[in-house]
Amino acid sequence: MMRLFRPLFRLSLWVVTFLLAMPVLTVLLSWLQWNGVSAQILWEMSQNVLPEYVRTSVLLCAGVSLGVISIGVVSAALVTLFDFPLRRTLEWALLLPLAMPAYVVAYAYTDFLQFGGPAQNTLREWMGLQGRVLPEVRSVWGAVCVFSLVLYPYVYLLVRAAMAERAHHLMEAARLLGAPLRRRILSVALPLARPAIAAGTALALMETLADFGVASYFGVQTFTAGIYKAWLVMDNRIAAAQLATGLLLAVTVLVSLEQRAQSRLRFATGRSDAQSTEARAHTLKGWHGLLAFGLCFVPVLLGFVLPVLLLCRALLESVQSMAVPWVRFVHWSLNSIVLGGVTALLAVGLALWLSSQARFNGTALTRGLLRTVGLGYAVPGAVIVVGLLLPLGWLQSVWPQSGAGYWLTATVLGLVWAYLVRFVAVALQSVGSGYARIPSTLDESARLLGVSGWRLVTTVHAPLLRKPVAVALLLVLVDVMKELPATLVLRPFNTDTLAVMAYQLARDERLGEAALPSLALVVAGLLPVILLSRTLGREK
Amino acid sequence: MRHWSWAIVWGLMSGVAMAQGGVLNLYSARHYPTDEALYSDFSKATGIKINRVDSDDAGILARLKSEGSASPADVILLVDAARLWKGEVDGLFMPVQSKILESAVPAQLRAKPADTGGTAWFGLSTRARVVVYDKLKVARQEVDTYEKLAEPQNKGRLCIRSGSHPYNLSLFGAMTEHLGPVKTELWLKGLVDNMARSPKGGDTDQIKAVASGECAVAVTNTYYLARLMRSSNPAEKAMAEQVGVVFPNQSSWGTHINVAGGAVARYSKNNDNALKFLEYLVSPEAQNHFANGNNEWPVVQGLKLDNPALKAMTGGSFKSELIPISAVGMNQIKVQQMMDRVGFK
Numbered sequence: 001m002m003r004l005f006r007p008l009f010r011l012s013l014w015v016v017t018f019l020l021a022m023p024v025l026t027v028l029l030s031w032l033q034w035n036g037v038s039a040q041i042l043w044e045m046s047q048n049v050l051p052e053y054v055r056t057s058v059l060l061c062a063g064v065s066l067g068v069i070s071i072g073v074v075s076a077a078l079v080t081l082f083d084f085p086l087r088r089t090l091e092w093a094l095l096l097p098l099a100m101p102a103y104v105v106a107y108a109y110t111d112f113l114q115f116g117g118p119a120q121n122t123l124r125e126w127m128g129l130q131g132r133v134l135p136e137v138r139s140v141w142g143a144v145c146v147f148s149l150v151l152y153p154y155v156y157l158l159v160r161a162a163m164a165e166r167a168h169h170l171m172e173a174a175r176l177l178g179a180p181l182r183r184r185i186l187s188v189a190l191p192l193a194r195p196a197i198a199a200g201t202a203l204a205l206m207e208t209l210a211d212f213g214v215a216s217y218f219g220v221q222t223f224t225a226g227i228y229k230a231w232l233v234m235d236n237r238i239a240a241a242q243l244a245t246g247l248l249l250a251v252t253v254l255v256s257l258e259q260r261a262q263s264r265l266r267f268a269t270g271r272s273d274a275q276s277t278e279a280r281a282h283t284l285k286g287w288h289g290l291l292a293f294g295l296c297f298v299p300v301l302l303g304f305v306l307p308v309l310l311l312c313r314a315l316l317e318s319v320q321s322m323a324v325p326w327v328r329f330v331h332w333s334l335n336s337i338v339l340g341g342v343t344a345l346l347a348v349g350l351a352l353w354l355s356s357q358a359r360f361n362g363t364a365l366t367r368g369l370l371r372t373v374g375l376g377y378a379v380p381g382a383v384i385v386v387g388l389l390l391p392l393g394w395l396q397s398v399w400p401q402s403g404a405g406y407w408l409t410a411t412v413l414g415l416v417w418a419y420l421v422r423f424v425a426v427a428l429q430s431v432g433s434g435y436a437r438i439p440s441t442l443d444e445s446a447r448l449l450g451v452s453g454w455r456l457v458t459t460v461h462a463p464l465l466r467k468p469v470a471v472a473l474l475l476v477l478v479d480v481m482k483e484l485p486a487t488l489v490l491r492p493f494n495t496d497t498l499a500v501m502a503y504q505l506a507r508d509e510r511l512g513e514a515a516l517p518s519l520a521l522v523v524a525g526l527l528p529v530i531l532l533s534r535t536l537g538r539e540k
Numbered sequence: 541m542r543h544w545s546w547a548i549v550w551g552l553m554s555g556v557a558m559a560q561g562g563v564l565n566l567y568s569a570r571h572y573p574t575d576e577a578l579y580s581d582f583s584k585a586t587g588i589k590i591n592r593v594d595s596d597d598a599g600i601l602a603r604l605k606s607e608g609s610a611s612p613a614d615v616i617l618l619v620d621a622a623r624l625w626k627g628e629v630d631g632l633f634m635p636v637q638s639k640i641l642e643s644a645v646p647a648q649l650r651a652k653p654a655d656t657g658g659t660a661w662f663g664l665s666t667r668a669r670v671v672v673y674d675k676l677k678v679a680r681q682e683v684d685t686y687e688k689l690a691e692p693q694n695k696g697r698l699c700i701r702s703g704s705h706p707y708n709l710s711l712f713g714a715m716t717e718h719l720g721p722v723k724t725e726l727w728l729k730g731l732v733d734n735m736a737r738s739p740k741g742g743d744t745d746q747i748k749a750v751a752s753g754e755c756a757v758a759v760t761n762t763y764y765l766a767r768l769m770r771s772s773n774p775a776e777k778a779m780a781e782q783v784g785v786v787f788p789n790q791s792s793w794g795t796h797i798n799v800a801g802g803a804v805a806r807y808s809k810n811n812d813n814a815l816k817f818l819e820y821l822v823s824p825e826a827q828n829h830f831a832n833g834n835n836e837w838p839v840v841q842g843l844k845l846d847n848p849a850l851k852a853m854t855g856g857s858f859k860s861e862l863i864p865i866s867a868v869g870m871n872q873i874k875v876q877q878m879m880d881r882v883g884f885k
Contacts, residue, residue, distance in 0.1 A: 041873075044877050044880065045880065048877075048880040048881055049880045110741070114748075115749065115752050115753075115754040116748050116749060116751060116752025116753070116754060121752075131753075132754075136737070138740045138741070216702070217740070217741065218740060219702065219738055219739050219740035219741070219885060221885055229704055229876065231598070231602075232598040232704075233704050233709065233872065233873070233876045234872075234873050234876060235598070235626065235872075235873075237602075317773060318773060385599075385602070386602070389602060389603070389605070389606035390606065392606055393605055393606030393607075393608060396606065396607065396608035396609065396610055397608055400608065400609050400610070402610075403610045404610065405606055405607035405608045405609070405610035405611060406607065406610035406611070406612060407610075408606070408607070409603055409607055409611075409612075410612045488595050488596065488599055489595055489599040489602065489603055490603070491593060492593070493565060493591035493592060493593055493612075494591055494592065495593075496594070500594075504571045504594065505573070507571075507742065508571055508572070508742075509741075509742050509743070509744035509745065509764070510573075513573065
């Protein structure tokens, strides 16, 4: 019976991968549709603006990597390896910026810190100065700060999960060999977390490259801006898709760098031994404890507390002029949560299935398929939309009775598909790094005991993957709730989400009204964050 | 598990429009919450339920193109003339014949008659693109034409939003018609040289920048300024009072205006309801709503305007340019490439 299933599995693997990879494939195949108009557009752009776009994007990525790694690693290390005042609260508080859409954070800070904003006005009054007193928020460096503050939780989460499973026997051995604590951390614990750091940074960079909202609001001319320009202004989807291949190239480089880092280390660890003295966290006292607290509190303050306070301030200021539509808010929230939940379950299920298939039949082809799916995250949402709409538009014109065009946009089918294309990659990253921590020897032992195939996955892998799966569910849920470009274009009637409303109101320069869906988004995003933190805490 | 199956079923069904009279499927680029009253008033008066999706112009056009003949859209509302033209040219609209619409909307604010005799789209409201300036630092005569914005006396003074935004693309497209491409490119270069900061934010941000002193001259759509003038937030009102406003080119070809309009979708399944809705949008109640709700100008002539902010801005009426909208639409790509060459971000 199993033998019948195997080719079926393999076929369905191909089908699923094809469906998920279709937008990327469409984009790559756009080079085949080379024509004079798109060629002229591309040539003109390469003469004038593309070099600058590339430079800006590279600078942005470098800055965000630095920011995200430093904040994520420092906070994860402090929280798992040490004990200091309020550590338990900070452990989950550090996840809070995950719930904030980058665009809203950008808007809140701009409103506050810009030339004519309250911060500079107050400073000018106090110091009796004229003109600009703070650096311009709306610049590449401002964007680096915003992205670092909003995206560091990716690194934090994955590094924390990795460090919580730190190889106790290795640390114990190092301790017995006389290595001081500092050396044990720097030479043993941190390197073990390197694949997690690489994975988290890759995710953060992919999200940075795919962003449009922050970059366009700040006037930062990234490569993605060029893609949107070709699509929306020049109205040439072919040129936009061809430019998008450049973006995909960058992401492929990122992904392969990360894969190489992972394979270089042997990160299979045994189960944590609570009896080991290393299992007890090192208590920090006095000003050490205070410093640790400060280092962990600052990201939470800047990435969550301050933006929320600024939003509340904006909301209160305009609450008199605005009739708050509570019923509609409930509707938007329900839409966001249901869409997010359904997509998260589907995405994690697919990721588990794809990863387990790759583990069992680890051919280069299967790995190649997985890598293609993993690229979906970096493709800008609007390019995924183009990648979906183009072939389906063709299908619609060639076979009108299929109603393909209708099913895509009049139901949530197209939207969930676009979400899956982007976010199965997120689930794959987490589940993949979780799988990487399970030694292959475990599989062999299980097979010797007669457990293989699907039973192997459910009885042996699943318990070990609980943490990565929880992480993946959370990341996908929150990401779907924050997602914007695909939702804007593909959502069916009466399916406004919180993210869409926050964006539309903020774009129309009504921050007071945008504050309410933004805050609702944050609150809704908080619940999975707290839930996740509880799950992770209980595992200890 | 049952909850999720329900959720999936609900999700899949939630979008399916019941195509039996009494429903209207609307794709709208008008993202103004004040329009809610428009839709609910129509539903109350006619009993027709409106299913709506808001998006930006380009997203709507892209979606229509790929949905093809299976598209559920009945009415499409867009906020930029060039995009209306593009939709017409791409065959996404169905030309309709309606005495009410043709008599209410002036000829230059609707599509040229199609070969079949109908009209593809109708303008529903207009907005002007004007210059605001710091009353203390800038003299009105220094900025009373678009051309003067590029002149040396305004160096380091100008704040303007990104050139790629449809409002600017249409303005620059119109300038190309008036000045020709060579002079327009030089004019764009002059604008870049005069900028106080590189383009950031939206139109309201530009007004705020003038009010706070970061720059002295800005370009904005009239309804953003009117919104500030009528705001119940004292800080915003003060901002509006600090700036002066001038409607450029009154003594030459007139101030640039852009058109927000609507059309019946090519594959609409609810033609009658669609036409009813468009005709409702040119009724005095709806037109007044555009004027008082979102501070735009109604297209219908002879309507008594009851908007103190708009009145204060114009002092009555103003000369607006008469440009064929197709020309503006056709210039869009050329204009974007000009901007790329001169470094207009």
